[in-house]
Amino acid sequence: MSGPNTSYDPVEVAALDPAAIDAAVEQALAAAAAASTLEELKAARGAHQGDKSPLALANREIGALPPSAKAEAGKRVGGARGRVGQAFAARQAELEAERDERILVEERLDMTVVPPRRPLGARHPISLTIERIEEIFTGLGWEIAEGPEVEAEWFNFDSLNFGPDHPARAMQDTFFLQPADAGLVMRTHTSPVQSRAMLERQLPLFIACPGKVFRTDDLDATHTPVFHQIEGLAVAEGLTMANLKGTLDRFAAELFGPGVTTRLRPSFFPFTEPSAEMDFKCPICLGQDSGCRVCGGTGWIEWGGCGMVNRNVLAAAGIDPDRYTGFAFGMGIERAVMLRHGVADMFDIVEGDVRFSQQFGMEI
Amino acid sequence: MRAPVSWLRELVGAEAVPESMTGEQVAAALVKVGLEEEGIHGGEITGPLVVGRVLELTPEPQKNGKTINWCQVDVGEHGQRVTEGTPQGIVCGAHNFAVGDLVVCVLPGGVLPGPFPISARKTYGHVSNGMICSAKELGLGEDHDGIIVLSEWFADQPEVLASLEPGQDAIALLGLAEEVVEVNVTPDRGYAFSMRGIARDLALSLGVDFTDPIDAPRAAAPAANDSGYEVRLEDDAPINGVEGCDRYVARVIRGIDVTAQSPSWLKARVTQMGMRPISLAVDVTNYVMLLTGQPLHAFDLDKLSGSIVVRRARAGEKLTTLDDIERTLDPEDLLITDAGERPLVIAGVMGGETCEIDEGSTNVLIEAAHFDPISVARSARRHRLPSEAAKRFERGVDPEITAAAAQLAVELLVQLGGGTVDAGATDVGAPVPLDAFTMAADLPSRLVGLEFSTDEVTTALRRIGCEVAADGETLRVTPPSWRPDLRTGPDLVEEVARSRGYDAIPSVLPQAPGGQGLTAGQRARRLVAATLAQQGLTEVLSYPFTSAARHDALQYAADDARRRAVTVANPLSDEAPILRTSVLDTLADVARRNVGRGMGDVAVYELGLVYEPTESGAKAPIPTLGQRPADEVLDQINAAVPAQPRHAAGILAGASRTAGPWGPAEPVGAADAVAVVLAVARALGETLTVTQTEHAPFHPGRCAELALADGTVVAHAGELHPKAVDALELPARTAAFEIDLDALTAGAGEVTQARKLSTMPVARTDVALVVAEDVPAATVEAALRQGAGEQLEAVELFDIYRGDQVGEGRKSLAYRLTFRPVDTTLTTAEVSATRDRAVAEAAKATGAEQRM
Ligand SMILES: [Zn+2]
Numbered sequence A: 001m002s003g004p005n006t007s008y009d010p011v012e013v014a015a016l017d018p019a020a021i022d023a024a025v026e027q028a029l030a031a032a033a034a035a036s037t038l039e040e041l042k043a044a045r046g047a048h049q050g051d052k053s054p055l056a057l058a059n060r061e062i063g064a065l066p067p068s069a070k071a072e073a074g075k076r077v078g079g080a081r082g083r084v085g086q087a088f089a090a091r092q093a094e095l096e097a098e099r100d101e102r103i104l105v106e107e108r109l110d111m112t113v114v115p116p117r118r119p120l121g122a123r124h125p126i127s128l129t130i131e132r133i134e135e136i137f138t139g140l141g142w143e144i145a146e147g148p149e150v151e152a153e154w155f156n157f158d159s160l161n162f163g164p165d166h167p168a169r170a171m172q173d174t175f176f177l178q179p180a181d182a183g184l185v186m187r188t189h190t191s192p193v194q195s196r197a198m199l200e201r202q203l204p205l206f207i208a209c210p211g212k213v214f215r216t217d218d219l220d221a222t223h224t225p226v227f228h229q230i231e232g233l234a235v236a237e238g239l240t241m242a243n244l245k246g247t248l249d250r251f252a253a254e255l256f257g258p259g260v261t262t263r264l265r266p267s268f269f270p271f272t273e274p275s276a277e278m279d280f281k282c283p284i285c286l287g288q289d290s291g292c293r294v295c296g297g298t299g300w301i302e303w304g305g306c307g308m309v310n311r312n313v314l315a316a317a318g319i320d321p322d323r324y325t326g327f328a329f330g331m332g333i334e335r336a337v338m339l340r341h342g343v344a345d346m347f348d349i350v351e352g353d354v355r356f357s358q359q360f361g362m363e364i
Numbered sequence B: 001m002r003a004p005v006s007w008l009r010e011l012v013g014a015e016a017v018p019e020s021m022t023g024e025q026v027a028a029a030l031v032k033v034g035l036e037e038e039g040i041h042g043g044e045i046t047g048p049l050v051v052g053r054v055l056e057l058t059p060e061p062q063k064n065g066k067t068i069n070w071c072q073v074d075v076g077e078h079g080q081r082v083t084e085g086t087p088q089g090i091v092c093g094a095h096n097f098a099v100g101d102l103v104v105c106v107l108p109g110g111v112l113p114g115p116f117p118i119s120a121r122k123t124y125g126h127v128s129n130g131m132i133c134s135a136k137e138l139g140l141g142e143d144h145d146g147i148i149v150l151s152e153w154f155a156d157q158p159e160v161l162a163s164l165e166p167g168q169d170a171i172a173l174l175g176l177a178e179e180v181v182e183v184n185v186t187p188d189r190g191y192a193f194s195m196r197g198i199a200r201d202l203a204l205s206l207g208v209d210f211t212d213p214i215d216a217p218r219a220a221a222p223a224a225n226d227s228g229y230e231v232r233l234e235d236d237a238p239i240n241g242v243e244g245c246d247r248y249v250a251r252v253i254r255g256i257d258v259t260a261q262s263p264s265w266l267k268a269r270v271t272q273m274g275m276r277p278i279s280l281a282v283d284v285t286n287y288v289m290l291l292t293g294q295p296l297h298a299f300d301l302d303k304l305s306g307s308i309v310v311r312r313a314r315a316g317e318k319l320t321t322l323d324d325i326e327r328t329l330d331p332e333d334l335l336i337t338d339a340g341e342r343p344l345v346i347a348g349v350m351g352g353e354t355c356e357i358d359e360g361s362t363n364v365l366i367e368a369a370h371f372d373p374i375s376v377a378r379s380a381r382r383h384r385l386p387s388e389a390a391k392r393f394e395r396g397v398d399p400e401i402t403a404a405a406a407q408l409a410v411e412l413l414v415q416l417g418g419g420t421v422d423a424g425a426t427d428v429g430a431p432v433p434l435d436a437f438t439m440a441a442d443l444p445s446r447l448v449g450l451e452f453s454t455d456e457v458t459t460a461l462r463r464i465g466c467e468v469a470a471d472g473e474t475l476r477v478t479p480p481s482w483r484p485d486l487r488t489g490p491d492l493v494e495e496v497a498r499s500r501g502y503d504a505i506p507s508v509l510p511q512a513p514g515g516q517g518l519t520a521g522q523r524a525r526r527l528v529a530a531t532l533a534q535q536g537l538t539e540v541l542s543y544p545f546t547s548a549a550r551h552d553a554l555q556y557a558a559d560d561a562r563r564r565a566v567t568v569a570n571p572l573s574d575e576a577p578i579l580r581t582s583v584l585d586t587l588a589d590v591a592r593r594n595v596g597r598g599m600g601d602v603a604v605y606e607l608g609l610v611y612e613p614t615e616s617g618a619k620a621p622i623p624t625l626g627q628r629p630a631d632e633v634l635d636q637i638n639a640a641v642p643a644q645p646r647h648a649a650g651i652l653a654g655a656s657r658t659a660g661p662w663g664p665a666e667p668v669g670a671a672d673a674v675a676v677v678l679a680v681a682r683a684l685g686e687t688l689t690v691t692q693t694e695h696a697p698f699h700p701g702r703c704a705e706l707a708l709a710d711g712t713v714v715a716h717a718g719e720l721h722p723k724a725v726d727a728l729e730l731p732a733r734t735a736a737f738e739i740d741l742d743a744l745t746a747g748a749g750e751v752t753q754a755r756k757l758s759t760m761p762v763a764r765t766d767v768a769l770v771v772a773e774d775v776p777a778a779t780v781e782a783a784l785r786q787g788a789g790e791q792l793e794a795v796e797l798f799d800i801y802r803g804d805q806v807g808e809g810r811k812s813l814a815y816r817l818t819f820r821p822v823d824t825t826l827t828t829a830e831v832s833a834t835r836d837r838a839v840a841e842a843a844k845a846t847g848a849e850q851r852m
Helices: A018-034 A038-049 A054-062 A067-106 A125-139 A192-200 A241-256 A311-316 A333-341 A346-350 A354-358 B005-012 B023-032 B158-163 B195-206 B215-220 B264-272 B280-292 B373-382 B388-395 B402-417 B443-448 B454-463 B489-500 B520-534 B548-553 B584-596 B631-640 B670-683 B722-727 B777-791 B828-846
Strands: A150-152 A184-186 A205-214 A226-236 A262-269 A272-281 A300-309 A325-332 B002-004 B036-041 B049-061 B067-074 B088-092 B102-106 B121-123 B126-128 B180-184 B230-233 B245-254 B296-300 B307-312 B318-320 B326-328 B334-338 B342-346 B364-371 B426-428 B437-440 B467-471 B474-478 B603-609 B646-652 B655-657 B689-692 B698-707 B713-720 B735-740 B763-772 B792-801 B810-819
Touching: A018 A038, A018 A054, A018 A067, A038 A054, A038 A067, A054 A067, A125 A205, A125 A226, A125 A241, A125 A333, A125 B520, A150 B631, A192 A205, A192 A226, A192 A311, A226 A241, A226 A300, A226 A333, A241 A262, A241 A272, A241 A300, A241 A325, A241 A333, A241 B443, A262 A300, A262 B036, A262 B489, A272 A325, A272 B489, A300 A311, A325 A333, A333 A346, B002 B005, B002 B195, B002 B264, B005 B023, B005 B180, B005 B195, B023 B036, B023 B180, B023 B195, B088 B126, B195 B280, B215 B402, B230 B245, B230 B426, B245 B307, B245 B402, B264 B280, B280 B296, B280 B388, B280 B402, B296 B402, B307 B364, B318 B342, B334 B373, B364 B373, B364 B402, B373 B388, B437 B443, B437 B489, B443 B489, B454 B467, B454 B474, B454 B489, B520 B603, B520 B646, B520 B670, B548 B584, B548 B722, B584 B603, B584 B646, B646 B670, B670 B698, B670 B713, B670 B735, B689 B777, B713 B722, B763 B777, B763 B792, B763 B828, B777 B792, B777 B810, B777 B828, B810 B828
Parallel strands: B230 B307
Antiparallel strands: A150 A184, A205 A226, A226 A325, A262 A272, A272 A300, A300 A325, B002 B180, B036 B180, B049 B067, B049 B102, B067 B088, B121 B126, B245 B364, B245 B426, B296 B364, B307 B334, B318 B326, B334 B342, B437 B474, B467 B474, B603 B646, B646 B735, B689 B698, B698 B713, B713 B735, B763 B810, B792 B810
16 A cells, blocks of 8 residues: 555546546656656656556546446556556666666775785795605605704715715814714705615605705805705616616606706716716707806706715615615705796895795795 | 816827817817816916017106116017007016016906906006016916016027017917816816826727826836835824825935926926926926826935834824924824934825925935825815825825836936936835726616627726626626726726716606605695795795804793704804704794895794704714614614704784775784684694793793693794893784694694584574683683583684773673584573583683673
């Protein structure tokens, strides 16, 4: 029930007067079209469709007509009411669409104003690179081994065939711990993890050992006394230098990109024989640019040392060197990060300026 | 080790090494057979560097008391006005020359070693168009006294002298254009510390026959006899049973003029090798060492008292070495002594002044000896004297060239300084020849992964000087005397592999048996690192070196266990001699550095080891090389290694959200640090209990201890102590945490068992509890949980009220309790009853009163 409409003076419409009905319809259609807001439309609808509207009244009169006239009158009034109802519904839809449109415009925000709520942190590229390398090796079916950073001299040197008089044991490279005869050092390479793994694990053995190492170097643009290495060790029956080369080639391609292979150059390390230095193909020029500043035009970049595990090293871990052979390799992580990400200054890696790590996000 | 291309040409032959062969090509040939190129020198001087004749010389006294010479020098076609050949005006400060002398001039545009580019410059009132050069300026010697006068320089080469003319290129004339290849000598290849060794490798690489430069003096050397100078080898304490000196050759020259100038070729050679020409005796002994690898020593025979005795030092004995340092000798030092008494030389390392050659010497004794590499290495290291001689002895000197090297030195000295050689030739001792050993002929193929025929193996080994006898599938190999590094099959495999070239090795990826991926602990650690970054902290690295002063700054009590630290014997800095016992020790510096660089709102973290000295302080034994130590010994080694738990620490300062259009800044608080640790634990599936505690370096009223369900404390978090903040120069109210990751992740890998989820409707009820201010909310919550029992699903603290209504020193904690039994619906009465039990438990445990 709608309430009385005081603003409207109802016009009596005779149900049987077609002209009057047409006029009422015309008025209703005009009122619907004239409504410019949903509120106005609601008022007009009350006037022209409500209980007191001329058409409602006409409808009510039909009941009083003689049966012979009822049908025609009913048809005429019903048609009129239908047209009016459609017109109001259509106008209603139009006005609602306009309103929705307007709200969306009104609700516009400046999306360039971003409150720094819960800013995300970042990982250090050295950690991320280590994780990436770990994934390369676990993908090959290798495992990841770790060892202590303060290490027994025996593990750091002797187990790796560095004799008591080896120059690497001299004070100038190695951090020794007090007292002088403690038999402890800050490990100078990740290689002692090799010996620990060979003593603790079953053969065949395929492990990669990332970690922090220490040398008494001064910090400069390319050196740091605390740096990171990744060590690889495989011991099984029948392993060859070709297997070493195959592993290095795959590693280089995974880390630096397709087409990056490695080459071996003869060298010497106490814990491998034969030994080699390894280089990887310059990922910037792939050896195609004699003016390349990254590789100095040589096409190759020094990577680290490698070789076939020395018989004495196998023996120190209780492995039969006549039955098993192994290969090992080790390289610096900092160097890979500097090259891969164009880091020019070691200070950026070691100083802990958050702006450095934040360039890398959480995956590299 | 340097190797001048011209010297290699001399030794290998001009056919194999023609004039057109560059240093780069020589280096490439050496690399091919396994030597490592370190660099190529030469061409450091660029011209014009020319011969000049002094035409006029006007001394001009200066106000500063010095006199300079204003010279006009004929430099031929390089003259000042080239078309007219006008002489060059040059100011020179030296006085050892006169009008008419031929000198060496560097002209504008030239570059001297340094590099020092030369240009015309105004000085002493003249425009000096270049410089008249001294030997030192050209890198040809130490002579300070004056410039090079060519008539003196080439005094021994009259034919060169006669051909000199102004304007002639002096770079070629003085041998300054010489290209010199430098190779890096690995510790196993002592032979490459000689031109003899490098030339042999070059011949091998170029495929030409090699004539050993030692052959001629070896043939010329007299047989040892008894009439030589008396030498006794009296090592009564050999190291590892190896005689300190197993061969000593002594030769005597009488009537030599030791003041005779070294000829220009000798000076040039010595200079090219990176040494300085000093005197005839020194230059000759250096030259022979550089050529043959055999270090020599020259004594003034007249200062010796009749015999030389090689023996170990006596305790307390002293020797002042040539570098003018008095050294207290160690009983392990091997000495060359005069008649067994006065120490003359630390054998193979460095001599003393006592019996050295001086300008008055006329009779000279030349020593060539073979010393135990270990003995020399230890002495060199003990006295920090890495001399040229020690470098060679340490890596092994060929014991079969001792007499020949002495012969070569004697021949050169007599040729250049005159005198006569004694017929007596001392040669005592008997070096042990290198052992022959066997290798399976197929070992190279098996180890390299490339087929080598027995023929190829044999040929490769013979070319490097080995004797090889084939016995079926086994080769019996005797290494040459200059290769003491060849001792096992794999040593020979390397030689065989080098001979074909490492580039020939194929690339074959081995098939690993397949592992288990990362361990649970490794995965947990990655998750912690990632979660901390997700929580807004940035990962950094710091060096683990710190100091006791840092422990003071962190407000550690005198008896705090973390003050016990591992001490580095040779720290980088005396300011940081110990290893960290918490990551915060060193992370604080990183935080301060960031704040100092303008990042006031800093949140950093680091994962790393801390180092805890063993209780016992037991030493780690160092068992012998090449064999597996017994289990007990390994246990002792491991027991001596400090525990090194992995920690994660973080520091948060400033604001976690800066002020802006979105609202005011949110300063970091003590609670943020706790929240970060809880987030890390939640990521690992752990729920930690938080209790209030006091723990350095935290604010005594703002420190939380976080523990696992079993009570194991795994972290502390909160606001840093204001005194610590001050001492560490961090922003006020800096918060921090330190997590023992090993403890926190000890349960990593345990399989979580799922609880059944109840789908019954929840019932909620609120309670407000008034407690004393010092009662921690966590205690109240724990009591509520205990009192309510299993039906309690959640407790949520939604308000804290302090004020008149609860009274001074008290607070009201408003909790919302959510109940949801597993399989029934609770009635209102049941909810009330359970709530009352919870409140009663809280009252009992904390004195809480329910506020109605
Ligand atoms: Zn390149």
